[in-house]
Amino acid sequence: MSHREAAVIMKRELRAYFTSPVAYIVIALFLVFNGFFFFKDFFYFRQAEMRSFFQRLPLFFAVFVPALTMRLFSEEKHSGSIEILLTMPVTTYDAVIGKFLAGSVFAALSLAPTLLYMITVIFVGSPDPGPLLGGYIGALFLGASYAAIGVCVSSSTKNQVTAFIIALAVNLTLWLMSNVTVFLPSKLRFLEYFGIDFHFQNIAKGLIDFRDLVYFLSIIVIAVIAAVKIIDERKK
Numbered sequence: 759m760s761h762r763e764a765a766v767i768m769k770r771e772l773r774a775y776f777t778s779p780v781a782y783i784v785i786a787l788f789l790v791f792n793g794f795f796f797f798k799d800f801f802y803f804r805q806a807e808m809r810s811f812f813q814r815l816p817l818f819f820a821v822f823v824p825a826l827t828m829r830l831f832s833e834e835k836h837s838g839s840i841e842i843l844l845t846m847p848v849t850t851y852d853a854v855i856g857k858f859l860a861g862s863v864f865a866a867l868s869l870a871p872t873l874l875y876m877i878t879v880i881f882v883g884s885p886d887p888g889p890l891l892g893g894y895i896g897a898l899f900l901g902a903s904y905a906a907i908g909v910c911v912s913s914s915t916k917n918q919v920t921a922f923i924i925a926l927a928v929n930l931t932l933w934l935m936s937n938v939t940v941f942l943p944s945k946l947r948f949l950e951y952f953g954i955d956f957h958f959q960n961i962a963k964g965l966i967d968f969r970d971l972v973y974f975l976s977i978i979v980i981a982v983i984a985a986v987k988i989i990d991e992r993k994k
Contacts, residue, residue: 761855767853775826775860775864781826785868789871796875816954819865819900819904820904820930823861827857827909832915835916853989854985857912858902865905889962891964892966895961899975900954903974906978912925932954934953936950936956937953
């Protein structure tokens with residue numbers, strides 16, 4: 759099975775990102791907030807490590823990624839161009855995968871400037887490379903998971919603001935499941951295993967556990983399949 763169509767759609771969506779001022783505004787805000795907290799902690803605590811950055815990343819990404827993915831299908835539904843897309847020789851699967859990859863790649867590219875933080879930490883200290891590498895590997899899976907959720911939600915509505923709010927709510931729910939268990943009885947602590955932050959922080963410690971990777975891949979697969987089902991229903 760050729761997925762050339764998915765690659766074409768991915769490239770088209772990436773071009774749209776790079777020509778959209780909204781995408782640059784979102785990335786600028788993401789970097790400003792991350793930079794402010796990182797360097798504040800860096801100079802205040804004088805610790806050559808990126809633990810605080812990776813601790814905040816799941817929450818920041820939970821807000822940032824939906825702002826990037828909200829338009830992927832909603833915009834086409836609103837303009838009516840999705841009807842043209844669905845009548846082209848492109849499978850629904852390729853359309854969803856193409857848009858998912860575009861969102862994931864752009865989220866990953868937004869992390870590139872944060873490598874400056876890593877360079878700063880390495881320059882002034884001798885940090886353990888394991889957590890640094892693990893943190894960025896986890897960030898790629900985190901961004902891809904949030905992007906898959908965003909694409910799924912965007913496929914279900916023609917309103918971009920609605921797509922953003924719903925995806926944000928889903929992401930925050932997954933994030934909270936890792937962070938509210940400390941207030942729950944011990945017999946309910948198992949709920950943290952369903953939280954996205956729990957699995958990300960494991961990887962960010964430099965511990966690449968197969969179970970954590972399966973968690974992220976499961977979110978991606980479920981969200982992609984759901985998006986395909988939603989769009990296929992529209993064809994009927």
